[in-house]
Amino acid sequence: MSSKVTIHEVARLSGVSIKTVSRVLNREPNVKTDTRTRVQEAVAALNYRPNISARSLAGSKAYLIGVFFDNPSPAYVTDVQLGAIARCREEGYHLIVEPLDSQGDVAAQVEPMLHTLRMDGVILTPPVCDNTAVLDVLEAEGVPYVRLSPDQDLGRSAHVRMDDVRAAYEMTGHLIALGHTDIGFIKGHPDHGASHLRYEGYLQAMKEHGHAVREDHVEQGYFSFRSGFEAAERLLAGDDRPTAIFASNDDMALGVMAVANRLRLEVPQTLSVAGFDDTPGAKVVWPQLTTVRQPIQAMAAAAADLLLGGSKRGEGEAPPSRLLDFQLVVRESTGPVR
Amino acid sequence: MSSKVTIHEVARLSGVSIKTVSRVLNREPNVKTDTRTRVQEAVAALNYRPNISARSLAGSKAYLIGVFFDNPSPAYVTDVQLGAIARCREEGYHLIVEPLDSQGDVAAQVEPMLHTLRMDGVILTPPVCDNTAVLDVLEAEGVPYVRLSPDQDLGRSAHVRMDDVRAAYEMTGHLIALGHTDIGFIKGHPDHGASHLRYEGYLQAMKEHGHAVREDHVEQGYFSFRSGFEAAERLLAGDDRPTAIFASNDDMALGVMAVANRLRLEVPQTLSVAGFDDTPGAKVVWPQLTTVRQPIQAMAAAAADLLLGGSKRGEGEAPPSRLLDFQLVVRESTGPVR
DNA sequence: ATAAGCCATGACAGCCTTGTCAAGGCGAGC
DNA sequence: GCTCGCCTTGACAAGGCTGTCATGGCTTAT
CATH class of the missing domain: 3.40.50.2300 (Response regulator)
Structure with missing residues (x-):
């Protein structure tokens, strides 16, 4: 195969100078249309590709x-x-x-x-x-x-x-629309800005719909499966538990599912669980996790x-x-x- | 910060030619030890880094x-x-x-x-x-x-x-050592070579320990969660089910866990499940999955x-x-x- | 002592492209 | 008809490094 075609050969084949070929390659203005066409044909014919090292050495871009x-x-x-x-x-x-x-x-x-x-x-x-x-x-x-x-x-x-705030806001809204009023929340790692934003979206939705946020139904998590698991253990102990839990990320939500599973609470009949991130794990549980997908x-x-x-x-x-x-x-x- | 120190300046500072600096940089032989040292000091002092574009343009390597x-x-x-x-x-x-x-x-x-x-x-x-x-x-x-x-x-x-064969062989051996004799197997996607190797390792171990492989306890899977799920539904229907299932990868093993969960078969008390690959999902289920880790x-x-x-x-x-x-x-x- | 050979080093060209600058052609404006 | 200025093009240098080859000093063999 064409091993190393240089800009030189393209120039020769198309009957112009090297510089003009360079202009065409870089989509620079001020090249006559038919010259441009001729060069492009030559490039195609020779299957020429500019050498990136030479380009970046000579020019300012490294590609x-x-x-x-x-x-x-x-x-x-x-x-x-x-x-x-x-x-x-x-x-x-x-x-x-x-x-x-x-x-x-x-x-x-x-x-x-x-x-x-x-x-x-x-x-x-x-x-x-x-x-x-x-x-x-x-x-x-x-x-x-x-x-x-x-x-x-x-x-x-x-x-x-x-927009983390709005995403959390809408997820909370989704749960509210399903009839939930006592919605537990598991916060994310306090060092991550997203944690605060998601919590804020949750609060905002609860407030707007006139549902009280029970302090003992909000738990601190750290974005890990284990932290979600432990938070859920506290949230789901006793009968006075929320009907839905919104975890700040999927890993923690999976922790919630594991606890629900252990306690034989049926998801979603007895407990709704929502996550955030749409990690691959979200599809690898049963039932599959409702979550927020970041693009x-x-x-x-x-x-x-x-x-x-x-x-x-x-x-x-x-x-x-x-x-x-x-x-x-x-x-x-x-x-x-x- | 040092924006663009060239090999030139290193050469000047260390009192040798450009070429010698180049030799030191490329760990070429035939440079006197103290020259080498002097150059290295200059390189460190100037915080010099060779320009990769120039290197690859001049030489044969692209790095x-x-x-x-x-x-x-x-x-x-x-x-x-x-x-x-x-x-x-x-x-x-x-x-x-x-x-x-x-x-x-x-x-x-x-x-x-x-x-x-x-x-x-x-x-x-x-x-x-x-x-x-x-x-x-x-x-x-x-x-x-x-x-x-x-x-x-x-x-x-x-x-x-x-060594997929030996890995599957040893995993099967692990299950046998736990007392299992009726071990179900879920094969991987037939287009992947690994599928056959893993199956072979399973067969080999079963044979060597004198346990029969029940044909109705071997299912075809396709490496997906869903295919594992479906295979498990067949494997676990009725009371005549295996006491352990070895799936050719983790995703399918997770499918097995989901079915077990659904059927209220306790893992591992009633059913042991083993996977292959040690994907992140393996740690995100409860109980966590026994599997094979590829390095x-x-x-x-x-x-x-x-x-x-x-x-x-x-x-x-x-x-x-x-x-x-x-x-x-x-x-x-x-x-x-x- | 002399030739042969190796070691350490340097001079110089070249890698392939782009940036700079100059030059020629041509239409517009006076 | 002439100047000005824009459009198009090309010649040439430069970019930082490595490959090749030449040089001189020094060791080893004869």
């Missing part, structure tokens, strides 16, 4: 976007990759993935890779996206970055988020888009951001109260 | 390893990435991830990226690793590759595998190692391969028969 993560959830990570790649491919960019070890000095891990591979931009996922040391390094090196679902300091950089791929694609200049921004303007829609996924774990 | 996948399991994918990166970083290599769309013409997707980014090697995961069209393109482009857990044509290329990260690291020349091979020798050890993860879903 590489980095994805930094340090995320325990594989499903999240792959979704981010998939979403980002989808957008990157359109522009001929590639994705470099760099898992970070949050135990160590994260910033120290970031700096060398920024230096070696001069990436055109970086996508940061939680929790790295809230690591100020990393942000500092990125800024010092002048590498543009976009944060996915950041918790803090939203104004500091471009970012993409989902992770779309969010990552939006982040890539921001990086690739989908919206150029002038000096001094606020960093761009996008707010994406969530999706309520109603499955079998929630049902009418009886 | 990039690709990971191609088209795998439905996020956990698998991330583990592969983590394992591969761990090894790559030691040598200053980076990872490019390229999800493939198996619906389309996979080979056509592969060719352009091989052309643009001349990667030094590619790691192929199932099922891409058995796509002959992709292998053909890779070979035509002269890009070295290593396959992870390939099914077919093992002699064709370097690969890394786990995926280690396998990926071994693949990277093969690529990075951990074992150079001479002309005409067979492609290198590695066989890694699995691990039996005994949790609560299996117990003594009663």
Whole structure:
């Protein structure tokens, strides 16, 4: 197969200079239409692909976007990759993935890779996206970055988020619509901003519908299965239990299901359970979990888009951001109260 | 911060030529020890990092390893990435991830990226690793590759595998040791080579211990939760049911648990359940699933190692391969028969 | 002592593309 | 008809590093 066709040969075949081929390749203006066509034909005929190393050495772009993560959830990570790649491919960019070890000095891990591979931009996922040391390094090196679902300091950089408050609000509304009035809630890890937002959405819906929030029916969790399990044990002890439990994420909701199972409480007949995130586990229980789906791929694609200049921004303007829609996924774990 | 230190400045500071710095950087022989030291000090002092584009343009290496996948399991994918990166970083290599769309013409997707980014090697995961069209393109482009857990044509290329037969053999042995004699089995997707291997290991263990394999206690599954669920419904209907079920993967095992749950069969008191793969879901059920853990990260690291020349091979020798050890993860879903 | 050979180092070209700048052609305005 | 300025194109250098080959010093063998 065509092993290494250079821009030279394309130029010769199409009878123009190298530079003009370069212009066509980079979609630059000021090339006559028929010249452009001729070059494109030559490119196709020779099956020419520009050499990315030469490009980035000569020019300013590296055609590489980095994805930094340090995320325990594989499903999240792959979704981010998939979403980002989808957008990157359109522009001929590639994705470099760099898992970070949050135990160590994260910033120290970031700096060398920024230096070696001069990436055109970086996508940061939680929790790295809230690591100020990393942000500092990125800024010092002048590498543009976009944060996915950041918790803090939203104004500091471009970012993409989902409306956690409204999602929790609507999930609570869904339970209320099913007739539940005593709805238990399991909060997420207090260090995650999303925890507060989700709790707020829950409170808001309860209040708006005039249902009291019983303090002893709100438990602190930590986003883990075990913490959900333990919270549920407290919530479901005795007969004075809620008819529905809304956990701040799926893993905890699965913990609730496990307890219900143990106590022989039928889901959803006796107890409705709702989660948040739509992790793969949500479909791997019986009954399947009602939950909220974050459009992770779309969010990552939006982040890539921001990086690739989908919206150029002038000096001094606020960093761009996008707010994406969530999706309520109603499955079998929630049902009418009886 | 040090924005762009070039090899030039390192050379000047250490009082040697550019070329010598290059030699030190590439760990080439024939550099006097104290020269080497001096250069290394200068590198450290200036915080110099070689520019990867320039390196790959000038030399033959691109310092990039690709990971191609088209795998439905996020956990698998991330583990592969983590394992591969761990090894790559030691040598200053980076990872490019390229999800493939198996619906389309996979080979056509592969060719352009091989052309643009001349990667030094590619790691192929199932099922891409058995796509002959992709292998053909890779070979035509002269890009070295290593396959992870390939099914077919093992002699064709370097690969890394786990001993599925022995793993299934030992899992079955574990159940037998617990006193089970009537052990049901759910086969995996017939298109996956691993399915046959696992079944074989099961058969082998049953035979060796003199236990009959009841044909009506072996069901065909397809690696999905649903197929495991349905297989279990058949297996567990009536009183003449096995005391243990060994499913060829975790998702199907979870399906079995769901049915047991439904039928109010206590696990493991009345029914022992074993899976295979140790997916995250295995820990998110109650009781937690006994399963087999593939050392995926280690396998990926071994693949990277093969690529990075951990074992150079001479002309005409067979492609290198590695066989890694699995691990039996005994949790609560299996117990003594009663 | 002389030749042969190895070791350590450097000079220089080249890798393939893009950025800069200059030049020629051509239509518009006066 | 002439100047101005825009559109289109090309020549050339530059980008940071490695490969090749040459150089000189020093060791080993004769």
